[in-house]
Amino acid sequence: MSKLSILVARAIFPETIARLAQCFEVTANQSDDLWDRATLIEKLRGKAGVFTTGGERIDAELLAACPDLRICANMAVGYNNFDLAAMTAAGVLGTNTPDVLTETTADFGFALLLATARRLTESEHFLRAGQWNKWAFDMFAGAEVNGSTLGILGMGRIGQGIARRGAHGFGMNVIYHNRSRLDAATEAACKARYVDKATLLREADHLVLVLPYSPASHHAIGAAELAQMKPTATLVNVARGGIVDDAALAQALRERRIAAAGLDVFEGEPRVHPDLLTVPNVVLTPHIASATVRTRRAMADLAADNLINFLTQGQPKTPLNPEALAGARR
Numbered sequence: 033m034s035k036l037s038i039l040v041a042r043a044i045f046p047e048t049i050a051r052l053a054q055c056f057e058v059t060a061n062q063s064d065d066l067w068d069r070a071t072l073i074e075k076l077r078g079k080a081g082v083f084t085t086g087g088e089r090i091d092a093e094l095l096a097a098c099p100d101l102r103i104c105a106n107m108a109v110g111y112n113n114f115d116l117a118a119m120t121a122a123g124v125l126g127t128n129t130p131d132v133l134t135e136t137t138a139d140f141g142f143a144l145l146l147a148t149a150r151r152l153t154e155s156e157h158f159l160r161a162g163q164w165n166k167w168a169f170d171m172f173a174g175a176e177v178n179g180s181t182l183g184i185l186g187m188g189r190i191g192q193g194i195a196r197r198g199a200h201g202f203g204m205n206v207i208y209h210n211r212s213r214l215d216a217a218t219e220a221a222c223k224a225r226y227v228d229k230a231t232l233l234r235e236a237d238h239l240v241l242v243l244p245y246s247p248a249s250h251h252a253i254g255a256a257e258l259a260q261m262k263p264t265a266t267l268v269n270v271a272r273g274g275i276v277d278d279a280a281l282a283q284a285l286r287e288r289r290i291a292a293a294g295l296d297v298f299e300g301e302p303r304v305h306p307d308l309l310t311v312p313n314v315v316l317t318p319h320i321a322s323a324t325v326r327t328r329r330a331m332a333d334l335a336a337d338n339l340i341n342f343l344t345q346g347q348p349k350t351p352l353n354p355e356a357l358a359g360a361r362r
């Protein structure tokens with residue numbers, strides 16, 4: 033029997049390609065070219081599966097143009113690049129990579145919180161620029177982390193990981209807001225108290241965003257929300273660009289209406305709002321919250337498992353829309 037064909041849309045571990053090639057005819061993009069949409073659709077013709085990394089928009093138009101496509105396996109826990117309703121309607125399965133990146137991403141969220149509060153990059157730039165010629169009592173004095181109030185918006189797995197680090201490691205008072213309240217046992221494990229969004233904004237000394245992106249969460253933090261925060265507060269976004277109104281944030285940072293921000297994700301990334309590049313009180317990283325070698329391998333393995341298990345046995349490991357299986361393309 034001839035092998036099914038799949039596309040790997042971005043460069044990935046050679047070992048992952050080799051593993052996929054045992055089961056499929058693989059078209060890979062190891063030169064990591066950034067294909068435009070027309071090229072992606074062209075490359076997808078005749079492919080039963082695609083390995084995506086989060087930047088490839090899968091919607092009704094693409095699915096109609098690629099009738100052989102049966103599964104889109106995202107190497108990311110977030111899947112806002114998928115129009116899941118369109119995929120289900122077309123009988124195309126979507127999968128993501130939950131769990132394997134939870135602790136690593138929570139580590140990074142906490143690292144960004146610490147770096148932001150304690151002005152790590154700003155002070156390093158100062159030192160590297162040769163500006164350090166004497167000690168001063170208030171030099172890079174930042175915001176206290178231990179014992180302060182940690183606010184978390186979006187209390188899924190990663191949010192809970194950040195809460196545990198704050199409560200157990202740093203003695204923080206943890207408050208959170210989420211679409212739905214956690215059960216009492218999970219709240220107790222995170223030592224976290226549920227509050228409404230206005231209370232979260234008002235009381236947090238450090239506010240961390242970990243909610244999924246959807247039209248409902250677009251600009252969940254904009255000028256109005258920033259105005260409700262303490263002028264001494266910090267804001268961290270490890271979720272998705274678009275949840276924060278970056279122009280409004282840059283203005284709030286410039287006017288010191290909040291103390292500082294730490295951003296791993298941006299509206300329209302890899303472009304970054306030019307105003308964010310010129311304010312000193314922001315720590316900027318290029319969407320690397322899950323980037324440890326072990327975790328990226330685990331993510332790649334899980335995305336590959338989904339392709340292999342679904343296309344060879346009909347049993348995906350982490351399906352997003354299992355209801356698509358009923359009307360699945362063959």
Ligand code: 8YV
Pocket residue numbers: 085086087107108109110111133321322
């Ligand atoms: C990915 C992420 O590395 O999993 C996610 O949702 O944001 C990151 O872990 C990223 O999506 C790859 O583009």
